[in-house]
Amino acid sequence: xxxxxxxxxxxxxxxxxxxxxxxxxxxxxxxxxxxxxxxxxxxxxxxxxxxxxxxxxxxxxxxxxxxxxxxxxxxxxxxxxxxxxxxxxxxxxxxxxxxxxxxxxxxxxxxxxxxxxxxxxxxxxxxxxxxxxxxxxxxxxxxxxxxxxxxxxxxxxxxxxxxxxxxxxxxxxxxxxxxxxxxxxxxxxxxxxxxxxxxxxxxxxxxxxxxxxxxxxxxxxxxxxxxxxxxxxxxxxxxxxxxxxxxxxxxxxxxxxxxxxxxxxxxxxxxxxxxxxxxxxxxxxxxxxxxxxxxxxxxxxxxxxxxxxxxxxxxxxxxxxxxxxxxx
Amino acid sequence: xxxxxxxxxxxxxxxxxxxxxxxxxxxxxxxxxxxxxxxxxxxxxxxxxxxxxxxxxxxxxxxxxxxxxxxxxxxxxxxxxxxxxxxxxxxxxxxxxxxxxxxxxxxxxxxxxxxxxxxxxxxxxxxxxxxxxxxxxxxxxxxxxxxxxxxxxxxxxxxx
Amino acid sequence: xxxxxxxxxxxxxxxxxxxxxxxxxxxxxxxxxxxxxxxxxxxxxxxxxxxxxxxxxxxxxxxxxxxxxxxxxxxxxxxxxxxxxxxxxxxxxxxxxxxxxxxxxxxxxxxxxxxxxxxxxxxxxxxxxxxxxxxxxxxxxxxxxxxxxxxxxxxxxxxxxxxxxxxxxxxxxxxxxxxxxxxxxxxxxxxxxxxxxxxxxxxxxxxxxxxxxxxxxxxxxxxxxxxxxxxxxxxxxxxxxxxxxxxxxxxxxxxxxxxxxxxxxxxxxxxxxxxxxxxxxxxxxxxxxxxxxxxxxxxxxxxxxxxxxxxxxxxxxxxxxxxxxxxxxxxxxxxxxxxxxxxxxxxxxxxxxxxxxxxxxxxxxxxxxxxxxxxxxxxxxxxxxxxxxxxxxxxxxxxxxxxxxxxxxxxxxxxxxxxxxxxxxxxxxxxxxxxxxxxxxxxxxxxxxxxxxxxxxxxxxxxxxxxxxxxxxxxxxxxxxxxxxxxxxxxxxxxxxxxxx
Numbered sequence: 001x002x003x004x005x006x007x008x009x010x011x012x013x014x015x016x017x018x019x020x021x022x023x024x025x026x027x028x029x030x031x032x033x034x035x036x037x038x039x040x041x042x043x044x045x046x047x048x049x050x051x052x053x054x055x056x057x058x059x060x061x062x063x064x065x066x067x068x069x070x071x072x073x074x075x076x077x078x079x080x081x082x083x084x085x086x087x088x089x090x091x092x093x094x095x096x097x098x099x100x101x102x103x104x105x106x107x108x109x110x111x112x113x114x115x116x117x118x119x120x121x122x123x124x125x126x127x128x129x130x131x132x133x134x135x136x137x138x139x140x141x142x143x144x145x146x147x148x149x150x151x152x153x154x155x156x157x158x159x160x161x162x163x164x165x166x167x168x169x170x171x172x173x174x175x176x177x178x179x180x181x182x183x184x185x186x187x188x189x190x191x192x193x194x195x196x197x198x199x200x201x202x203x204x205x206x207x208x209x210x211x212x213x214x215x216x217x218x219x220x221x222x223x224x225x226x227x228x229x230x231x232x233x234x235x236x237x238x239x240x241x242x243x244x245x246x247x248x249x250x251x252x253x254x255x256x257x258x259x260x261x262x263x264x265x266x267x268x269x270x271x272x273x274x275x276x277x278x279x280x281x282x283x284x285x286x287x288x289x290x291x292x293x294x295x296x297x298x299x300x301x302x303x304x305x306x307x308x309x310x311x312x313x314x315x316x317x318x319x320x321x322x323x324x325x326x327x328x
Numbered sequence: 329x330x331x332x333x334x335x336x337x338x339x340x341x342x343x344x345x346x347x348x349x350x351x352x353x354x355x356x357x358x359x360x361x362x363x364x365x366x367x368x369x370x371x372x373x374x375x376x377x378x379x380x381x382x383x384x385x386x387x388x389x390x391x392x393x394x395x396x397x398x399x400x401x402x403x404x405x406x407x408x409x410x411x412x413x414x415x416x417x418x419x420x421x422x423x424x425x426x427x428x429x430x431x432x433x434x435x436x437x438x439x440x441x442x443x444x445x446x447x448x449x450x451x452x453x454x455x456x457x458x459x460x461x462x463x464x465x466x467x468x469x470x471x472x473x474x475x476x477x478x479x480x481x482x483x484x485x486x487x488x
Numbered sequence: 489x490x491x492x493x494x495x496x497x498x499x500x501x502x503x504x505x506x507x508x509x510x511x512x513x514x515x516x517x518x519x520x521x522x523x524x525x526x527x528x529x530x531x532x533x534x535x536x537x538x539x540x541x542x543x544x545x546x547x548x549x550x551x552x553x554x555x556x557x558x559x560x561x562x563x564x565x566x567x568x569x570x571x572x573x574x575x576x577x578x579x580x581x582x583x584x585x586x587x588x589x590x591x592x593x594x595x596x597x598x599x600x601x602x603x604x605x606x607x608x609x610x611x612x613x614x615x616x617x618x619x620x621x622x623x624x625x626x627x628x629x630x631x632x633x634x635x636x637x638x639x640x641x642x643x644x645x646x647x648x649x650x651x652x653x654x655x656x657x658x659x660x661x662x663x664x665x666x667x668x669x670x671x672x673x674x675x676x677x678x679x680x681x682x683x684x685x686x687x688x689x690x691x692x693x694x695x696x697x698x699x700x701x702x703x704x705x706x707x708x709x710x711x712x713x714x715x716x717x718x719x720x721x722x723x724x725x726x727x728x729x730x731x732x733x734x735x736x737x738x739x740x741x742x743x744x745x746x747x748x749x750x751x752x753x754x755x756x757x758x759x760x761x762x763x764x765x766x767x768x769x770x771x772x773x774x775x776x777x778x779x780x781x782x783x784x785x786x787x788x789x790x791x792x793x794x795x796x797x798x799x800x801x802x803x804x805x806x807x808x809x810x811x812x813x814x815x816x817x818x819x820x821x822x823x824x825x826x827x828x829x830x831x832x833x834x835x836x837x838x839x840x841x842x843x844x845x846x847x848x849x850x851x852x853x854x855x856x857x858x859x860x861x862x863x864x865x866x867x868x869x870x871x872x873x874x875x876x877x878x879x880x881x882x883x884x885x886x887x888x889x890x891x892x893x894x895x896x897x898x899x900x901x902x903x904x905x906x907x908x909x910x911x912x913x914x915x916x917x918x919x920x921x922x923x924x925x926x927x928x929x930x931x932x933x934x935x936x937x938x939x940x941x942x943x944x945x946x947x948x949x950x951x952x953x954x955x956x957x958x959x960x961x962x963x964x965x966x967x968x969x970x971x972x973x974x975x976x977x978x979x980x981x982x983x984x985x986x987x988x989x
Contacts, residue, residue, distance in 0.1 A: 041818070044818065047822055048822045048825050048826060051537065051822070051826055052826060068468050068896060069534060070895060070896050070897070071690070071895060072687070072689060072690045072895065073672070073686055073690060076686070077686065077687070077689075077897075080686075086474070105677075110686070153946075156943070156944060161674050162672075162676075162677035163677070182943060184940055184943050184944060185674050186674075187674055187936065190818065194627075194628070194805070194809070195631070195632075197628055197809065198627075198628035198629060198630070198631065199628075200631040200632065200944065201944070213810050213831065213834065214810070216834065217834050219809075286825065286826060286828055289825060290825060325676075325677065326677055334916065334918050335917070335918075337913070337916075337917050338656060338659075338917035338919055341913065341914075341917070342659050345663060346666075349666050349681065352680065353680075356673075356678060356680060357678075360947065361942060361947040362942060362943065362947030363675075363942075363943060363947075364675075364938070364939045364942055365676070366673035366675065366676050366678045366680055367680075369669070369935045369938065369939070370666060370680065370681070373662055373666050373669075374666065376662050377662040377663060377666065380658050380659035380662060381659060383655045384653070384655055384656055384659060387655070397916065398712050398713070399712075400708060400711040403707075403708055403711035403712075404708055404909070407704060407707055407711070407880075407884065407908070408908055408909060409905070410884045410888065410905075411704075411884075411888050411891075411901040411902065411904040412902055412905050414888040414901050415892075415898030415899070415900075415901030415902055416898065418892055418898065419898070423889070427885050427888075427889070430881075430884060430885060430888060431881045431882075431884070431885050434880065434881045435877060435881050437711055438711070438876070438877040438880075440877060445877070449877070449878055449881055450881075453882055453885055456882075457885055457886070457889060461889050461893075465521070465532065465536075466536075467893050468896075469889075469892070469893070
């Protein structure tokens, strides 16, 4: 409590100092608390990732990094808030793959995902895993594909709502096996997973952050991971490539952004702080428990994130348009 | 013939709201039994609400008319404007000025308000809110917003 | 004997001085934010999450859990004193609690709430310790058809909440259902009834509706006759209930605890239904149902117990499956992950000290709540002595800050004003707001489960009557509907209503 009080006093003192008319100076940045906007509600995987990184960045920047949840409309409300914020390095955004998919999913976006932000760096890439209810007949990916094609009118695929990781993964999977399936949407991964455990729906595909513990406990059947290599904490789980789905690599990536127009020295300073956070052993350990890992240092850079956003927008445009599912 | 104004108002209000929702629902896809569309359930509910509204409105003619109703217009105006002012100014003015503003305005909803009393309540509550929400709970809202600080004005000036 | 060993381990963990201290800080903070209208446990836990990082995992989770049930508890204080429920579950407490306060029995109402909550907390702690695994199995058996039928039953019984016209109460439920549907359709992603506002794409904020329709409308009503404002000018009355009152609330508390423990386990709307269900049951079996809505102590004790028991058993899916049943549980899971504990079915086996420590700390926390709050009742009641011209600007400012803290969204504040005027008009027309609020919460869920059941059954509507659990719930609902609409009973209700008008 006392720590918080001191921090608040320091914050108040800072605001007073700025009130005297000093514009933000890049060389002595940061001189006050920094806010990272998470465009989702508190407690979700993106929120958790952000809080871990923010805590560590506070240490290297020497200022408090506060996490603010601005949820709504698939992450676009929070992103719009940061797009319109002052480009002074004191308002940042931590967003996931939705930054790229929303460009196609939302036909009336109030900002341009390619131009409205100054990328700081990639944070992590969370792999996707195909899982099914415990008593679902197929035992491996090959059997699953055959079974699903044969029973395409009976099988049900659950997802966590339009634009969610599981929705994107479902679109990708159905296009890969060229079989449209009955999709049962849920409001978030929690209820979808509950119904999967209860056997109300057959299978789904979601981030390791949401599935690893159920797989380890044997509560669900896992078929494959959408990654190039097997995962360190699920070594028995084959990749979908091993199971015969060629060229299907898919991960939910998270990136840190500032509003476009933020001075370059500030962006670079933030990128360095991000790299330091991703090398922090606590962050690495906690990420591992989430079933993920920080990106390598050369990916935590503005250039890498810029490249990722552009390529992912181009990759998902045809997939979403072919499925004809929009969020607006 | 006199009708109970309360029942009549309630009934007509229900019917009006039902009509609005039905209008919105008709613009949506109704779907099929297997895949119900976004319009199906709201349309069903609008129908039920309209029927219930009609029942309430008809009943108005069978119940005795109620007494006169006093409506505190001044209170309604000054109270309802509070959250709207808060929403419009919180990001610009910051916590302190915004709270002071809506408290000062709302105190005058009471007919027994005087300038000094209003001032005292405003100062007291603003201080209280700063203590509880800012220092105690650490709410991530700026105390003094960019509209009031020089940095903000400078940024505005440079087209930021 | 495993149970005793486990509970022993739990007590050992929960009763270390540091854990007791943080449990106390948690329930104290929870009570305080619960009392402040508008600001809820979700926002508070989110804001305090960073502070708990410096604590050990058990201590952090004990404190966060304390905030959660402390806030449930504090919320009822505001509901009783100023008719402002901050959580959907305390909407029911406001019905009779506020009427008791108006009659000068605020002390009794608060004491009944405190004692009921404590008993329910104790009962629910036992339920979690003994029945967590089997109850999880039951919750998993609930498919979309069962949820639909359960919510349908909840809506039908909610009509009993109103003490006025049945038709108006039904209309308010349906109006609530419709308002609840505003937002993005999760099945197609189509925005519905949003009038083009992107801020409405996730629906209307619950707290904005509750504060507007209950709180703001109440302020406006009180401003009509300022010098006659009843609360505050009334004598406070005795605080502690006597033997007669204890006897009166014993039954409701027992039944409320059972109902709440059961419904709280269901992910989704379960714990919300608990307090509504308890109120309905108490009103139905009461020999003097006409007292309900006019200050019946059973109408406070029952729902408060159900609410508290449900809040506690809602930890079951989180602890046994690693699945959140509400936003607060989602945050708890986030807190676990940040602390380095993998939430999921393995927590009880891998981290027994943590698992049982949290369970036992809930009982300790409830004990602390009673010790903390019984003396505080006097203080809370004295709040009513604060002149109204100070109280209402305070309520307005606190709720504005609270609502803004949830999503940092100015639009939610505009919604408060809109629902304030709507609520005022409806109250003036003698339409009760509580059924509307229940409809608002259940609307999206009812539709979601209806459509999901239809998809899974491939368009076959008989799924609702061929699944035994669902059929049983529907039969119960029809039974309630028949009883409510039976001419004899309906006439009696009308008579009671008109006589007292």
